[in-house]
Amino acid sequence: MTVDDTTPLLTVPVSLGDRSYDIFIGSGLLAEAGERLAGLAPGGRAMVVTDETVAERHLPALMAALESAKVPAEAFVVPAGEATKSFAELERLVDAVLTARLERGDTIVALGGGVVGDLAGFAAGIVRRGMAFVQIPTTLLAQVDSSVGGKTGINTAHGKNLVGVFHQPQFVLIDTDLLATLPPRHLKAGYAEVVKYGLIDDPVFFGWLEANAPAVFAGGPALAEAIAASCRAKARVVAADEREAGNRALLNLGHTFGHALEAAVGYGGDLVHGEAVAIGMAMAFRLSTLLGFCPAEDAVRVERHLHAVGLLADLTEVPATARDPARLLALMAQDKKVQRGALTLILTRGIGRSFIAHDVAADVIADFLEDETAR
Amino acid sequence: MTVDDTTPLLTVPVSLGDRSYDIFIGSGLLAEAGERLAGLAPGGRAMVVTDETVAERHLPALMAALESAKVPAEAFVVPAGEATKSFAELERLVDAVLTARLERGDTIVALGGGVVGDLAGFAAGIVRRGMAFVQIPTTLLAQVDSSVGGKTGINTAHGKNLVGVFHQPQFVLIDTDLLATLPPRHLKAGYAEVVKYGLIDDPVFFGWLEANAPAVFAGGPALAEAIAASCRAKARVVAADEREAGNRALLNLGHTFGHALEAAVGYGGDLVHGEAVAIGMAMAFRLSTLLGFCPAEDAVRVERHLHAVGLLADLTEVPATARDPARLLALMAQDKKVQRGALTLILTRGIGRSFIAHDVAADVIADFLEDETAR
Structure with missing residues (x-):
């Protein structure tokens, strides 16, 4: 994909009282990271956390930007992949931060996708009971979802993201140029979360996506606008319910089934x-x-758009071994959104009209899963 | 020591907006723990975290109280001692909580001293990004200090409490009867933190302690009153500065030197x-x-009171190997209250007139430590 140089700088504020911050979206922003960080914490130092894949592509540019802004920095490189969100890697990172003698006002910078952001944010949230934190997401998924809202965490044998903290960054820097090196499969996967914001409460945005998906995938201003719209949607939800006591759960549309899968x-x-x-x-x-x-017809329209961009929409499209209804239901029940044993799901009254459904009976879901595998 | 049955129930509110809670202080409160917990989270379950020593003395009584209030509970027993505040024990506890399938509204109960409270509170702060938490401190130190204010954490090779979160409990239950089984040495050590509140900003309380120390150590209403006064003092400081951006640091009076020792x-x-x-x-x-x-004369008065109750007040009273000025200074510099390389200490203009001194020059402290070892 190519990215148009005329992409303007878009700023999305996240309003969280004394934890408010801005998301900057545009082309070429990585080169400005040093100056922005220096402005945040004059005299402060930084530790950049990234993974092996991203380090090869983007770490030299970030370190150069930090050096030219005279921000002393070192890098901590973790293995790429979900297995990195572990207690072992967390402890290793925490030790590195303490060995570097970073202080509370120094900054941990996450350069990478959701794995790097979740791990680095968790470390930033617990070292000295909370250090400064900056996100530079390098995947579309992280840019529109995991880098915004302050959720951090690791996985355990019991499930994904069951251990973590809420820790808001000082700012998020979204350089759309970084997506040029992202494999098409991952760009598409991230696009699913973009679609989600339309499905939750913005039918106009969903309609815009139906009309503009090719332009979004081509990069340039349409991509930046889709990212900004997604960040605005997420920021709105997070500002209203930072700690997921209520409507923030809407962001889990598709996620309880998705996590189980x-x-x-x-x-x-x-x-x-x-x-x-x-x-x-x-x-x-x-x-x-x-x-x-x-x-x-709304369910059909959703399926059609997902298929149009090359995403799956059917349980029958996943490997047969992963389709067992009883196993999927058990996995859904271990989801952290369970309350008092009853299943909470995000359901919908149509495109842009999603709602939180408490107490969905397990046997209703079991029957539905049976239907889905026989579709 | 004996505890007077006429000790009234004292309640100290901790005002922290939507994280506000009460500290209950009195005799026989352990027996009421089940009812209070049931009132907090109807239908909820609990995991009691305690250490081997406390488990022997008080765990059966707490489990019985929970059972009679129909709160399903299990216990998790850790080794006694500071070494328990480790990543390894944290991971073990987190795994136990997830294995028990506790949900967000279920409660982790810390029954023990500071080690148990800090570890259990940290686990409560990170499992599912924050679960309900209750403190039942069993040492004087924990009752007047570590159980109040929401600081949790573990130690690393780099120092104490360098990793943790702020996580406020739903309530704190201080049963003064539990101190009857506390070794006198630990009662005395906890008393140092009681004295601290007088020294920070309450000269009247310090005077009261000088006059009433024997009654406090004898137990009964004077002990409960000293605990309540300490909790009120700490609650006041914490309410004004939950995350230690400013005056909460006053609570570190004596602690930078103390941690180094x-x-x-x-x-x-x-x-x-x-x-x-x-x-x-x-x-x-x-x-x-x-x-x-x-x-x-104020410095002398402090020394005299500490010696009067049997506490040490002199650097020359610690083992000779621990008195090396250069080593102590290096240990002080690794304290997490260091900012931009300058040492921050709590100093004082007299009894009840402590203040935060930023930028205390390292060579001034080095000279002072030399003087102290030669006293």
Whole structure:
């Protein structure tokens, strides 16, 4: 893909009282990272956390930017992949930060996708009970989702993201140029989360995406605008409910099914997060139709758009071994959004009309999963 | 010691907006723990975290109280001692909580001293990004200090409490009866933190302690009143500055010297925390006198009271191997209250007139430490 140099700088504020911050979106922003960091904490130092893949592509440019702004910095490189979100890697990173004698006002910078952001943010949240933190997301998924909102965490044998903290960054820097080196599969997977914002509460944005998906995938201003719209949507939800006491759960549209699918396939397996979420969203729409909440044509429209951009939308499209209804239900029940044993799901009354459904009976879901595998 | 049955129930509110909670202080409160917990989270479950020593003394009573209030609970017992505040024990506890499938609204209960409270609170702060948490401190030190204010954490090879989160409990239950089984040495060490509140900003309380120390050590209403006064003092400071951006640092009076002494002696060694803090407070007063801030007679009065109750107040009273000035200074510099390389210390203009001194020159401290070892 090519990125148009005329992409303007877009700024999306995240309003969280004394934890408010800005998301900067545009082309060429990585080169400005040093100056922005120096402005944030004059005299401060930085530790850049990144993974092996991203380090090869973008670390030299970031370190050069920090050096030219006279921000003393070192890099900490973790293995690429979901397995890095572990207690062992967290402890290793925390030790590196303490060995470098970084102080509270010094900054941990996450340069990478969701794995790097979640791990680095968690470390920033717990070293000295909270250090400064900056996100420079390098995947579309991280740019529109995980880098915004302050959720950090690691995985355990019991499931994904079951351990972590809320820790807001000082700013998020989204350089759209970085997506030029992203494999097409991952660009597509991240796009699933972009679609999600339309499906939650913005039917106009969903319609815009149906009309403009090719332009978005081509890069340039349409891509930057899609990212900004997604960040604005997420910032709005997060500002209203930072710690997920209520409507923030809407952001989980497609995620309870999606997480179960990811776990069933095996992390790092045949289904990346966004792909699983795409199927999960389509399933949430079909279940909503089955329960009489959602017009059938809306569920079809969602499926059609996901398929149009090359995403999966069907449970029958995942490996057969990962489709066992009983196993999927058990995995859904371990999701952290469970309260008092009852399943909470995000359902919908149509495109842009999602809602939180508490107490969805397990046998209803079991029957639905049976239907889905026989589709 | 004996505890008077007529000790009234004292309630100290901690005002922290939507994280506000109460501290209940009195005799026989452990028996009420189940009812209070059931009232907090109807239908919820609990995991009690305690250490081997406390488990033997008080765990059966707490489990019985939970059972009679129909709160399903299990216990997780850690080894006693500072070494338990480690990544390894944290991971083990987190795994136990997830294995028990506790949900966000279920409660982790810390039954023990500072080690148990810090570890259990940290786990409560990170499992599912924050679970309900209750403190039942069993040492005087924990009752007047570590159980109040939401600081949690573990130690690393780099120092104490360098990793953790702020996580406020739903309530703190201080049963003064539990102190009856506390070894006198630990009661005395905890008393150092009681004295601290007088020294920070309450000369009347310090005078009251000088007059009433024997009654406090005898237990009964004077002990409960000293605990309540300490909790009120700490609650006031924490409410004004939850995350230690400013005056909360006053609570570190005696602690920068104290932490260095503890580290020099070796944790679990010849100096327990309160004992080290007592020496550290006396040192802070002497340094303040040396620098012309504090009348010499106030420093002498502090020393005299600490000695009167059997606490140490002199650097020459610690093992010779732990007195090396250069090593102590290096240990102080690794303290997490260091900012931009300059040392921040709590100094004082007299009893009840402590203040935060930024930019204390390292060579001034080095000279002072030399003087102290030659006293």
